[in-house]
Amino acid sequence: MQFIDLAEIEVVAGNGGDGMVAFRREKYVPAGGPAGGNGGWGGSVIFVASDRLQTLLDFRYARIFKAEDGKKGGPNNCTGAKGSDRLIEVPCGTLITDVETGEVVGDLTTNGETICVAQGGKGGLGNKHFLSNRNRAPEHALPGLEGEVKNLRLELKLIAExxxxxxxxxxxxxxxxxxxxxxxxxxxxxxxxxxxxxxxxxxxxxxxxxxxxxxxxxxxxxxxxxxxxxxxxxxxxxxxxxxxxxxxxxxxxxxxxxxxxxxxxxxxxxxxxxxxxxxxxxxxxxxxxxxxxxxxxxxxxxxxxxxxxxxxxxxxxxxxxxxxxxxxxxxxxxxx
The missing domain is CATH 3.40.50.300 (P-loop containing nucleotide triphosphate hydrolases)
Structure with missing residues (x-):
């Protein structure tokens, strides 16, 4: 097994789903009104410390890690599904640093310890949120926000007494x-x-x-x-x-x-x-x-x-x- 103790990767959180423009039209609901649901949150990128790993070898071959985008809002005020988080296992003792700012994002030393390094984007609002006395039939919704994108440096420091x-x-x-x-x-x-x-x-x-x-x-x-x-x-x-x-x-x-x-x-x-x-x-x-x-x-x-x-x-x-x-x-x- 190769011992790799330094790696640089890019993490991309999921974008939020777009809000939906929809109206409620049902036989026995005379005043249906707007019913477009919000978009779902994008998935986040989360690091998990694991004592099963001893090296950063996996990151030599995979450099970009992306979480799933949130789903678009649905009719009948249905919120879109949240995008799946991307879980990344790293060895215990991994120090995570933001390449651009030099800021230490996290230091995972205990098995099972987790940290969110890139937050998923918020879902956009559906047209139901824009209902007002002056606008009884809003025909616009908001797009979802983009998820965070970061370049990270992983540095393994073995934990020994x-x-x-x-x-x-x-x-x-x-x-x-x-x-x-x-x-x-x-x-x-x-x-x-x-x-x-x-x-x-x-x-x-x-x-x-x-x-x-x-x-x-x-x-x-x-x-x-x-x-x-x-x-x-x-x-x-x-x-x-x-x-x-x-x-x-x-x-x-x-x-x-x-x-x-x-x-x-x-x-x-x-x-x-x-x-x-x-x-x-x-x-x-x-x-x-x-x-x-x-x-x-x-x-x-x-x-x-x-x-x-x-x-x-x-x-x-x-x-x-x-x-x-x-x-x-x-x-x-x-x-x-």
Missing amino acids: VGIIGLPNAGKSTLISSLSSAKPKVADYPFTTLVPNLGVVRKPTGDGTVFADIPGLISGASEGIGLGHEFLRHIERTRVLLHLIDATTEDPIADYQTIQQELEAYGHGLPERPQIIAFNKIDALDPKTLELLTTELQELTSVPIFHVSAVTRSGLDTLMQEVWSILDAEELLIMN
Whole structure:
């Protein structure tokens, strides 16, 4: 499945039905008078968040979405039928923006959440509405109003509580596969992960927590270099960032600084997000070197530093205790 997280579409609400000119002529109704009904409302375009979808792929092939027009008013004061609404399913986490104004139309984060993005046109009035003492037989009605037309930008931002970040080959995919049932592609070359991977990790209480393995960032990612610019948006909704560092590289401290600089450059609240740092691949490093790296990195940050091996699962229990602790503290802060 292709992962598409940006799309631009046009939505067209239905036009209102025209009002009708008609007169009541019945055998036992001597003063029938005007009896033209109103036109029906045009259908609206409504977005619905669905947890069955994970991508905006459908919008690559279909760009225009139109609701049904309202029906014309009928005789005997009958109102025309309302046009059917156009329901469009999008993944949870879809941000909807008006292309022309830049205004955020909606942000659908919960399964089943809906928002009307284009209102159908009102039906025109039939000639019965123009009856007056001066005009006992009006012969005109109003046309229906046009429905709204909008160009919208859809932007998918994955909803995950923990975002795993780091340079390519830091071991993020291996970590998420060790913690959850997710099976991302794992290999020893850069940019193995080309799309974000989601995995559900169980808390000790049994509740599920969503982790997102974000494709490797590199220097300049916030400016569009590499893959990072395409996927930095996916960690905007996370509550905790788990920064994984490959302890076996030539300069792990420089690797840490590279990622921190990209978070600062991108902004959107990421530099202030609670962060956990973990040296990975400690099974391939001697303890003395690891201790020196930890001491050097601790001079740059007050954040606790953990030692793990995603392959052997060494240190993962201690790391996860810290993750749960921060998430619980965040929940208490929100509640208060």
